Amino acid sequence: xxxxxxxxxxxxxxxxxxxxxxxxxxQPVTNEALFDVDEHYHGEIEERDRILxxxxxxxxxxxxxxKDAQWDALEIIMNxxxxxxxxxxxxxxxxxxxxxxxxxxxxxxxxxxLDETTLPYxxxxxxxxxxxxxxxxxxxxxxxxxxxxxxxxxPASWSLDFDAGMRFEEFHGPVxxxxxxxxxxxxxxxxxxxxxxxxxxxxxWTMTVNRRLDTSxxxxxDWGSDRNTVTLDNCGEKVHLRVEVxxxxxxxxxxxxxxxxxxxxxSLEELVTNPDWTRRLYQVLKNLPPDxxxxxxxxxxxxxxxxxxxxxxxxxxxAEFHS
Amino acid sequence: MNEQVVRVVEIEKLTPRIKRFRLVSVNGxxxxxxxxxxxxxxxxLAKRQYNSYSLCSSPYQTNFxxxxxxxxxxxxxxxxxxxxxxxxxxxxxxxxxxxxxxxxLARKYILIAGGIGITPLISMLFVITRHQIxxxxxxxxxxxxxxxxxxxxxxxxxxxxxxxxxxxxxxxxKQILQEQPLGTHVYLCVPQSLREDCRxxxxxxxxxxxxxxxxLFGAVKTNKFKPFTAVLARSEQRIDVxxxxxxxxxxxxxxxxxxxxxxxxxxxxxxxxxxxxxxNHLDSYYSPAEKAEQNRILTCIxxxxxxxLVIDL
Amino acid sequence: MLSIPQVTKLQFDLSGSRHxxxxxxxxxxxxxxxxxELKRIPENLQILQTGATVISRKDLKVEQFDSVRNLxxxxxxxxxxxxxxxxxxxxxxxxxxxxxxxxxxxxxxSEEEISLETSDRGSKNIYCANCxxxxxxxxxxxxxxxxxxxxxxxxxHFSR
Ligand code: HEM
Ligand code: FES
Numbered sequence: 093x094x095x096x097x098x099x100x101x102x103x104x105x106x107x108x109x110x111x112x113x114x115x116x117x118x119q120p121v122t123n124e125a126l127f128d129v130d131e132h133y134h135g136e137i138e139e140r141d142r143i144l145x146x147x148x149x150x151x152x153x154x155x156x157x158x159k160d161a162q163w164d165a166l167e168i169i170m171n172x173x174x175x176x177x178x179x180x181x182x183x184x185x186x187x188x189x190x191x192x193x194x195x196x197x198x199x200x201x202x203x204x205x206l207d208e209t210t211l212p213y214x215x216x217x218x219x220x221x222x223x224x225x226x227x228x229x230x231x232x233x234x235x236x237x238x239x240x241x242x243x244x245x246x247p248a249s250w251s252l253d254f255d256a257g258m259r260f261e262e263f264h265g266p267v268x269x270x271x272x273x274x275x276x277x278x279x280x281x282x283x284x285x286x287x288x289x290x291x292x293x294x295x296x297w298t299m300t301v302n303r304r305l306d307t308s309x310x311x312x313x314d315w316g317s318d319r320n321t322v323t324l325d326n327c328g329e330k331v332h333l334r335v336e337v338x339x340x341x342x343x344x345x346x347x348x349x350x351x352x353x354x355x356x357x358x359s360l361e362e363l364v365t366n367p368d369w370t371r372r373l374y375q376v377l378k379n380l381p382p383d384x385x386x387x388x389x390x391x392x393x394x395x396x397x398x399x400x401x402x403x404x405x406x407x408x409x410x411a412e413f414h415s
Numbered sequence: 416m417n418e419q420v421v422r423v424v425e426i427e428k429l430t431p432r433i434k435r436f437r438l439v440s441v442n443g444x445x446x447x448x449x450x451x452x453x454x455x456x457x458x459x460l461a462k463r464q465y466n467s468y469s470l471c472s473s474p475y476q477t478n479f480x481x482x483x484x485x486x487x488x489x490x491x492x493x494x495x496x497x498x499x500x501x502x503x504x505x506x507x508x509x510x511x512x513x514x515x516x517x518x519x520l521a522r523k524y525i526l527i528a529g530g531i532g533i534t535p536l537i538s539m540l541f542v543i544t545r546h547q548i549x550x551x552x553x554x555x556x557x558x559x560x561x562x563x564x565x566x567x568x569x570x571x572x573x574x575x576x577x578x579x580x581x582x583x584x585x586x587x588x589k590q591i592l593q594e595q596p597l598g599t600h601v602y603l604c605v606p607q608s609l610r611e612d613c614r615x616x617x618x619x620x621x622x623x624x625x626x627x628x629x630x631l632f633g634a635v636k637t638n639k640f641k642p643f644t645a646v647l648a649r650s651e652q653r654i655d656v657x658x659x660x661x662x663x664x665x666x667x668x669x670x671x672x673x674x675x676x677x678x679x680x681x682x683x684x685x686x687x688x689x690x691x692x693x694x695n696h697l698d699s700y701y702s703p704a705e706k707a708e709q710n711r712i713l714t715c716i717x718x719x720x721x722x723x724l725v726i727d728l
Numbered sequence: 729m730l731s732i733p734q735v736t737k738l739q740f741d742l743s744g745s746r747h748x749x750x751x752x753x754x755x756x757x758x759x760x761x762x763x764x765e766l767k768r769i770p771e772n773l774q775i776l777q778t779g780a781t782v783i784s785r786k787d788l789k790v791e792q793f794d795s796v797r798n799l800x801x802x803x804x805x806x807x808x809x810x811x812x813x814x815x816x817x818x819x820x821x822x823x824x825x826x827x828x829x830x831x832x833x834x835x836x837x838s839e840e841e842i843s844l845e846t847s848d849r850g851s852k853n854i855y856c857a858n859c860x861x862x863x864x865x866x867x868x869x870x871x872x873x874x875x876x877x878x879x880x881x882x883x884x885h886f887s888r
Contacts, residue, residue, distance in 0.1 A: 116682040116700070157519040160542070164447070206475060233518045234625050234838060274702070281699050282681035288446055288510045289418065292677070344447035345474050347516045522836040595812045598836015621745035621813025623840040 094303070095362055099131055103358050104335050105366075106295040110375035112384075114270040116279045118340070121291040125176035126339050127169060127223050128354050133196060136224045136246075136305065143245040143306055144221070150253045150310050154216055154229070154241035161229045161241060162216035163206055164343035165350055169219045194222055216241060225352035230260075232284060232347055239263050240348075246305035246355045248298050248334060249389060254309070268383040283340055283349060292340040298388045299397070300334045303357050322393035327400040328361035331393065333373065360397070364404050374401040419446060419508040421480065426502055429483060429563040433531060434498055435471070438480045441505060448511035450474050450539040451602075451630075455509035456482070458493040466493035469534040469630075470511060471564075473541035480508075483563055485531040515602070515630045517542060522598030524550040525591065527613060532604030533563055535630060539602065540571070550574060555586045555605070588616035603629040643719035647671070647728045648690050656718070663714040671728065673714060680716035687712055688727035693720040738762045738819055738845035745813030746772040750803060750828050752796070752820025753779035755847040759819055760785070762845075776802060778820075796824060800831060807835040818844045 095103070144151055154162060170192060173181040182193040191202045199222075203210035211218050220227050220243040229241035237260045244252035255263040260280045261271070270276055286292060300307055301318040322330055334357050341350040364370045377398050385394050425437035439445075448454075448470055455465040472481035487494045515535055517524070524543055526536045533554060543550050551574055556562035558581040568575045578584040586609070592601065601617060603610050610629060617627045640658045645665065647654065656665040663685055666673045676684035680698030689712050696706040698713045705711075712726070738758065740747065747770045751759055756777055763769055775790045776799050793799040807814075816832045818825040825844045832842055 115684070117676060117684070118682050119676050120678070159546070167447070231519055232516065233520065234840075277702075278681075278683065278700050282677075285681075285699060287512060288448070290510075344511065345449055346519070347449035347513050520836060592812070596836075597807060597810045597812060597814060599812050618743065621743060621815070623743075623838055625838050625840050626812070 095358060096131055100358065100362050100365060103363075104295055104337050104356060105369050105372075106297045106335050107372045107376050110372065111379045112376045113381075114267075114273060114275050116275055116282065118279070118282065118292045118294045121293045121339060126172045126291060126341060127176075127225055127352060128337070129173070129177050129180065129196070129224070133224060137197065137222065139305065140221065140224075140245045147310060150251070151245050151308075152217060152220075152243045153252065153256055154214065155231075155257070158216075158229055158231065158241040158346070158348070159208075160346035161231065161343050161348040161350075162214060164345050164348065165227065165229060166215040166219040167205075168341060168343070168350065169223060173223075197222060217243065223352075225354045227353070228351040229343070230349040230351060232349060235284075236260060237280060237283060237349060244308070246353075247308045248296075248300075248336065248355070249307050249309060249312075251309040266387070268387050269381075286340050286342045286349060288342045288344045290342070294338050294340075296336040296338060298334050299390055299393075300332045300357060301330050301393065303332060303359065305355055305357065319389065319392040322396050324396060324400055327393075327396055328364070328404075329359055331360050331397055332357040333360070333363055360400065364401075367406065370401060370405055374398065374405050377401065418510045421445070421506050421508055423500060423502050423504045423506065424479070426500075430561050432486045432561075433483055433563045434486075435481055435483045435563075436497070437472075438482065438506065438508075439478060445477065445480060446510050447477070448474055448538075449513050450517050450542045451515035451535045452511040452513040452538070453515075453535070454511045456493075456497070457507040458496050459507075460492055460496060464491060464493060465509070466497075469538070471534040471537040474538060475541060475545065483531065483534045515604075515628060517602075518600045518626075518628075520598070521548065521600040523596055523600070524548060525595065525599060525601045526550065526552045527586070527588075527591070527601065527603050527605055527609075528552065528554045529605035529609055530556055530561075531563065532606075532630070535604055536602060537564060537567075544571075551576070551591070553586055553591055554578065555580065555609070557581050588613040589620070592616050592620055592622065599626065601627045603627065640718055643721070644723040645719075646723055646725045648725050649728060661715055662712070662718065662724075666714060666728075673728075675715055678715045680713050683713065685713050685715045687714055690725040690727055692724035694718075694724070695720045736843075736845070738817060739843045740766060740770055740817075741815045741841070741843065742766075742770060744770075744815030744841070746810070747774070747815050747817065748803075748806060748810075749773070749775045749817040749819065750799060751775065751777045751818075752824040752847070753777070755820045755845075756790070758845055758847055759817075774806070778824075796827070800828070803828065803831060804835075807832065807837075810835070814841065816842045818842070819847065821848045822846045 170181070170183045174183040180194070180196045184191040184193075185205075188205045188207075189202065190205050191200065193200045201211065208214055213221070216227075216229065226244045226246050227242065228239055228244070230237040231240040239255050239258050242252050242256075260283075261276050264270065264276050301315070301322060304315055304318075307315055334355060337354045337356070339350070339352045341352070343350055363373065377394065380394075385391055390397075420441040421438035422441050423436050424439050427435045429435050451469070453467045453469045455467050458464045458466055468482045468484060470480055471483050472479060484494050484497045486498045517539055524539070526539060528536050536552065540550075540552070552568070552571065553576050554562070554568070555578040558579050559565050559577075562577065562579070565577075578586040588609075592613070601613070601622065603613050605613065614627055642658045643656050645654045645656055645662055646652075652669070654665050654669050654671075656662050660668075663673055663675055663678065674684050676682045678685075681700055683700050689710055694709050694712050695718045696712075697717045700713060712724070740762065749759055759775070769787070773788070775788060776793065777790050778793050778796055778799050780792065791802070793802065814837070816837055818828045818832075825846050829842060829844060
């Protein structure tokens with residue numbers, strides 16, 4: 093599975109300057125779908141299904157008090173898909189009788205809104221199996237946000253099962269520097285005030301060896317050692333920039349918060365078709381503080397990638413001069 | 416504001432001074448809301464204003480909103496306006512906001528209302544009963560005729576207790592709050608003196624602060640912003656910031672390259688150092704201590720208290 | 729690596745009207761020390777302890793249990809009938825404290841009503857992300873999961 097030229101062009105390249113540091117990098121979402129249905133839809137839906145079949149309990153959960161939040165999520169996702177991809181998704185509402193048509197998966201279900209017994213899965217699982225995004229639902233109470241439901245088949249090195257029930261600053265526990273910078277306190281204050289109908293977005297990034305979406309802690313044994321295999325020869329093909337487009341959406345009826353994460357992978361080979369990106373990434377990786385290199389799991393191949401990029405960047409010295 | 420346009424389809428006089436308005440959407444779908452939410456209603460008087468009212472319909476009801484409005488004596492005319500409109504009138508509404516949300520892990524809810532304070536608690540009842548969580552509602556009013564939703568509340572039987580001052584019934588906070596199970600959450604929508612009594616009783620009984628909630632009515636912004644002048648220290652350029660523009664917008668209009676991300680006072684991207692002048696911080700980003708330092712400003716939202724602000728640009 | 733939340737020092741919250749302490753074995757010494765720091769011993773105090781009291785005190789009644797399980801049964805019985813105003817304290821190993829904390833939270837106690845202190849820098853619950861087993865081990869940086877044999881690197885990241 094590689095990216096088409098169109099997917100490469102649309103890749104959410106995350107760097108705005110040559111030095112990367114954590115910040116409360118959030119922006120409004122305007123006139124844009126919350127959920128992205130792209131060329132990898134079928135492959136990723138199948139992969140999600142396979143992962144859930146192998147290990148449902150580690151990858152999906154919803155606490156009992158998240159029932160209203162589940163329906164909120166279903167309602168927002170169905171409306172978003174139907175609004176932005178009418179050729180593939182249709183939602184027909186006759187009072188509480190809703191009919192959902194997903195032409196991509198060849199699936200049609202009629203159910204009663206707010207009546208769980210009329211769907212084949214509970215509402216959050218039902219709908220999240222039909223999108224490419226991992227989704228976390230947070231409960232807002234006691235002046236905090238709690239990770240109280242989620243589906244996570246494509247995580248960047250974390251565990252849903254482990255983080256279940258945690259507070260905002262707790263599940264961010266392992267992140268270096270950001271706590272001291274006050275990033276999480278400020279981000280949380282912001283998120284708790286996100287309003288109905290006014291969603292926000294931010295980008296996060298790391299790198300992954302091989303085109304692999306499921307880099308969960310649960311499967312660490314399967315992919316951790318791939319990081320030893322990077323050489324100057326295979327670097328362009330093996331190493332991928334991994335970018336998460338994250339959204340923050342108020343759930344209207346439950347007053348919870350929805351956090352969808354769409355993960356995009358681009359191989360370095362694909363990335364260097366854009367010279368600006370090449371130069372930027374080269375600079376960012378060179379300037380990346382050692383604790384971030386370590387936290388993002390790049391230690392084993394960081395140098396190889398920089399060397400490889402330096403050979404591709406047309407004029408590395410000039411690029412440096414510009415920074 | 417004005418995110419939703421609705422039509423009044425039903426008006427019911429709940430008491431001599433309280434009317435209930437049923438509203439349906441004119442331009443599509445009503446935004447869903449959580450129990451305890453309020454929203455702003457535009458009052459189209461000569462001087463346009465916005466009043467906030469709690470929603471008192473069921474959050475599971477998708478076709479209409481109910482609002483209950485008390486005709487208030489010392490109002491700026493908003494409730495008088497609403498009390499004289501007829502069905503068919505169109506109104507403009509903001510989107511629902513909630514500063515009085517139900518704690519979803521409570522094992523029991525105690526709701527205490529005084530007079531018109533009943534409204535947000537009505538929307539809560541729909542949710543609490545759907546989830547079958549134990550509750551008590553204690554409701555103080557002058558008399559049964561002055562008691563909005565009196566008939567509606569009969570369905571809940573002895574879980575609802577009325578206190579009519581005309582009959583000399585008084586609500587005793589200590590009696591209500593003592594001997595309640597662990598995990599009880601208290602919701603207060605009562606006049607200030609009773610609220611202080613309730614909070615005093617709760618704290619004497621050892622209730623933690625986080626278990627006692629009160630309605631913090633979102634003060635609809637009537638904030639009149641003052642114009643000021645930004646002086647750019649490096650170029651000595653002077654930029655006027657009118658009252659209806661942000662500093663960021665004024666900088667952009669003057670062709671100055673300024674950073675931003677959220678444009679809502681939440682991310683810090685638009686921060687600029689302040690060399691001189693007093694800042695009126697309006698953001699949610701800085702801590703109180705950072706605000707007190709008075710040495711940086713978020714240009715997308717904050718303003719000057721002084722006439723001019725010298726900034727490091 | 730940062731670790732959050734840290735179990736801090738036991739703090740008696742005298743705004744509570746009842747105080748329930750659960751303590752593991754000798755950790756009761758910690759309770760005595762913390763109490764000695766107070767001006768007066770809180771009223772309506774109840775203590776549940778596993779194992780035998782090291783130093784018994786005449787002024788305090790301590791209910792003892794031969795296992796954590798039995799202590800927890802009694803704890804549930806108490807919490808089920810308890811009224812608002814109760815404060816909960818847990819003192820003992822990390823494993824003991826987090827276990828009882830979870831139990832208390834499930835009865836609706838909020839963090840504000842709970843205070844914990846761990847007695848050990850010794851044993852920890854290590855969660856194996858490979859097979860989702862919880863291992864109880866001594867303080868180390870690397871060890872092998874009992875259940876699946878994967879070699880684990882220990883991160884200071886707490887879970888509920
Ligand atoms: C409410 C939704 C959010 C959830 C559920 C969430 C969850 C997470 C999780 C689970 C991690 C991985 C931590 C680990 O290593 O175990 C993480 C990393 C991180 N999060 Fe969040 N997060 C949220 C919002 C935010 C926001 C608003 C910010 C804004 C600053 C933020 C900043 C970060 C950063 C900087 C990292 C480190 C990422 C890296 O360097 O690869 N998060 N987040
Ligand atoms: S642009 Fe985000 S705080 Fe100003």
